[in-house]
Amino acid sequence: MKGSLMRAYHKREFHARCCVTLLFLLSLAILFLIPAYQTCAAQPGMEELKYRKDLVLQVLLPAGYDPAREYPSVYFIPQDGCKAQGYMEEGVPERLRSLEAAGQIPEMVYVFVELDKDQDPAGQIASAIAAVEEKYSVVREASRRGVIGTGAGGSLAFWLGYGMADGKIAAEPAWFSAIASHDGDFTSDRNPYLDSCGRVYDHLKDPLASFGADTGWLSEYYTYLDCNAQNSLTWAEGGSADLAALYRTGGMVSEDSLPAWDYNVFTYAILPEAHYGTWIDRLEESLGGFAVHFGLAPGLGEAETETEYQVQETVVSGEDRMIDLMGPWHFITADAWAAEDPGVSANDIDEIAGAEWNSWDIVTPGLGWWTADFAPCMDNNANYVGYAWYVREFEVPEEFDLSGLQLEAGMVDEADEVYLNGVRIGQTGIQEEGGSYDGTNPWDEERVYPIPDGLLQTGTNLVCVRMCNGSGGGGWYAGPIRIRALQDAGADPAKTLQRFYTTSFAADSLKGLEIEYRVYLPEGYYESELRYPVVYMLHGYGSTGKSFEISGVPEVLDEGIASGQIPPCIVIFPSDGHPQKASWWSGAYADMLNRDLVSQVDSTLRTVDSREYRFLAGESMGGGGAYLNALEHPELYGGVLDIYGALRFTGALKTFLSMDADGLRKFRHYIICGNHDMYCFDLDHIEMGKHLNELQVPHVFEIDNGEHSSSFYLPRLKEGFAYLLAGLEPVDGTDDAASARTETEE
Structure with missing residues (x-):
């Protein structure tokens, strides 16, 4: 009896082993017979893309993915340099979905890359890009691809993004044109690619370190870098803080000059832990920058904004009489006026009478300092240094009481002189009529100028303000701008x-x-x-x-x-x-x-x-x-x-x-x-x-x-x-x- 049972047992075991062997052989056959890639659902909203046997990608498609559209693509490099599973466990796909649903980032295709640290990362990422672009409807250009990572993945994102495979920076983006590192590990022995790829800082030092270096190539990329100020890796030699300083130094023409980069080329943040949170909390910043670079959102400072103001009704009599001059004025810089009319003396009030000032730019003073888009004549230079004119005609009603008036001109950075109907009624920082700024820097002084009796007329009047900005930001930055009854100075308000x-x-x-x-x-x-x-x-x-x-x-x-x-x-x-x-x-x-x-x-x-x-x-x-x-x-x-x-x-x-x-x-x-x-x-x-x-x-x-x-x-x-x-x-x-x-x- 016992022998029969043993024979039956071994027979069943033999059949089981045969089945396992057959299943194994069948799976190998399928692996080699199917196309080079296949997709299968990994979790809701995700697809797993297997490319041959050594590369696995998790692909997150937009919620409303439409194969008829082409989407930018963003590749997440593993935080340990190898496994993408960490991103899944931290809830990165859910965070991306949330940002997309809230309209904080545009629709993009996100690829979570798994890498083999014993193989060339450049070859693997090239294969990954090829697989994604064969399967999905994405823009097949580096100008619409981004790469992002944290930990060792942040370092590798820079290495891959700048095409450092041959030890040099790619002057034109090869794989990616948008690059981001969140709390990256650029220096420690926990980074498995440090020995084979080298330190990112060392690769960038020569192209960026010298003042006046030819760094125009960097404008082809968008680069984002952030880190936790309490992370010791932030301050390590060659770490995130050193990289940030390297970029900022490379953006200067001389030691005291303005940086060449703007927010849409390079930006960084070193934040206290309480503000940093986790790196996932910063994804809106990096991906928002990617969206700007991809042309899917306005850049920082480019979004149209309107500052509200209300023009007050004219009061014609009594102590409260007033004419509000807030609103549109004509504007030109002295340099632009001289360029338009080489024979003009652009600082002389007498030239205004013959000028076609009605064709000058139209601006609204009193609402803040100059911005890059304040007026076309400034050529996008918010820090224009020199002289400029504001000119405006206004009407005075017949019944307006013309006695005992003052013109309040708010605040000007830095100096100004004001003319009413061709007569100078006041100045701050420009002693001589049509003269030079005296350097006293009176940008924080309120402008209040008495109007001589008989100068203001009923009907049409002309007010002209010539101002100077000596350095840094400038402009006619605050109101009120109005004519009103003379005020008793009295006690300090x-x-x-x-x-x-x-x-x-x-x-x-x-x-x-x-x-x-x-x-x-x-x-x-x-x-x-x-x-x-x-x-x-x-x-x-x-x-x-x-x-x-x-x-x-x-x-x-x-x-x-x-x-x-x-x-x-x-x-x-x-x-x-x-x-x-x-x-x-x-x-x-x-x-x-x-x-x-x-x-x-x-x-x-x-x-x-x-x-x-x-x-x-x-x-x-x-x-x-x-x-x-x-x-x-x-x-x-x-x-x-x-x-x-x-x-x-x-x-x-x-x-x-x-x-x-x-x-x-x-x-x-x-x-x-x-x-x-x-x-x-x-x-x-x-x-x-x-x-x-x-x-x-x-x-x-x-x-x-x-x-x-x-x-x-x-x-x-x-x-x-x-x-x-x-x-x-x-x-x-x-x-x-x-x-x-x-x-x-x-």
Whole structure:
């Protein structure tokens, strides 16, 4: 009986083994008999494309995929350099679907590539492209292909994107023209392709490193790079931060020149972990850039925007009489006028009478600084330097009271002179009629010019404004623009709200020079006896403390304190008192700040006289000045909010980089800069970020989309103040409490 059972068992086992063998042979036959590729469903919305036996692609088609259309394609390189499964597990396809459904990215075909690290990645990606383009309806040109990756995949995306297979950069895109790395691993031994492919930094160094190098080839590509500021790989030699600096350096013609790249050629971000989130959260940024490059979306700064304004009705009599001059004006630069009419004296008001100014560009002043598309005559140069004319005819009703009037011309960056019916009625920064700008940089002064009686007439009148921009951004950037009854100067309007007012004092360090400063007090200051932390916010080159008022900083502080994000605090906005507003907050002007102003504020306001409750903040020259004075006076200040600071010009950068961990740990550091700062101050800040990370000094560091303007820093101001003032609530106003020193939490 037992033997029979054993024989039956072995017989069944033999038949089973035969079946398995036959099935195996049959599968091999099918593999070689079917076409080179096949598709099968991997998950909803995905197709698996098998190409021969060594390459597997996961293909995500648009939700409304139409074979009659051709789509751009984007290839995801594996984050470990090999398996695409990681992207599936992280939910990347779902994220892409969500962005597409919300209209945040256009419809594209996404290919998740699986690679064999023992084979040439260039050959594999060429095969992958061939397979996709044979099967699917995609644009078969490098100009409509993108490559993207994170980790080792970010490094390989750059290597493949620039066609570095032969050790050189492809002058024209071969496989891809849009390239992105999210938190890429460009340096570590966890990158399986580092030995065979080399460091991306080394490949790019020669083409990008030299000022004035022929880097026109880069405009053929769109390149995106982001990274987590808390990731040690970001700051490694040859890592993401070094690559960003390399691109930015390559975009300059000389050390202090403007960068050549715009957002639609190269952009990058180094973000604090709280802002970075995960790399998947940044896909909208990179793929949005791809869409612009592929011609499927407007570029940054190219989208049409309209600033709303309302022209007020004319009031013909009484103290409120007014003619609103907001609206369309004719505009031309002096250079463009001279080019049109070589014989004209383009700075002479007498030439206007014979000019065909009705044919000049039509613009709307008073709504912001010049942009690249402000007027055709500017040839897309938002930073036009020189003179320009605004001209407009307007009607005055018969019943309008013509006595006792003034023309309010808002704010002009930087100088102007105003003519009414051919007669100059006022100037700011242009002393002689038709003369040159005097360099006083009065961009933050309100223009109000009295109109001589008898000059304004009923019927048609002509107003002409000649302005000059001496450097950087310019334009007739703010209103109101109107004629109205003469106003009694009376009290400073800022003082009607006692929580924000302007005052002054005689500075001993500047031989008694009267220094103006603005004071911001928190809600409830006058109703309590509390003492508050204080922040001194330093203005930039060519500005005054009023610049922060113009930008709306007091309103931002009110919002932050009301929401509980910022502890109640006092903020001081001093003007430096320099004749050209260019003190760099150094020398005697530093003494004015540290010795005179601090003493003045502590003696007149309820501050806490302690370094732990006193901070410096500043933008541009003021950011450099903030670090210069904090580092030199650690006994006075407990931290710095640096907004695209000009540290290289104040000497603060050299001091900062020479300091050890113990010295830097005395301060709270909050450092922000735009990735397209016109002076490339982001390069200095990358050096600072590397130094702080090497020394493991606590700080917040951020470089993100933005330029050298208040539109970059205002959205980040609440977080900056919250970081500086964390844990520093107002204290009881007794003498003992006022002198108490609270240890700063590290």
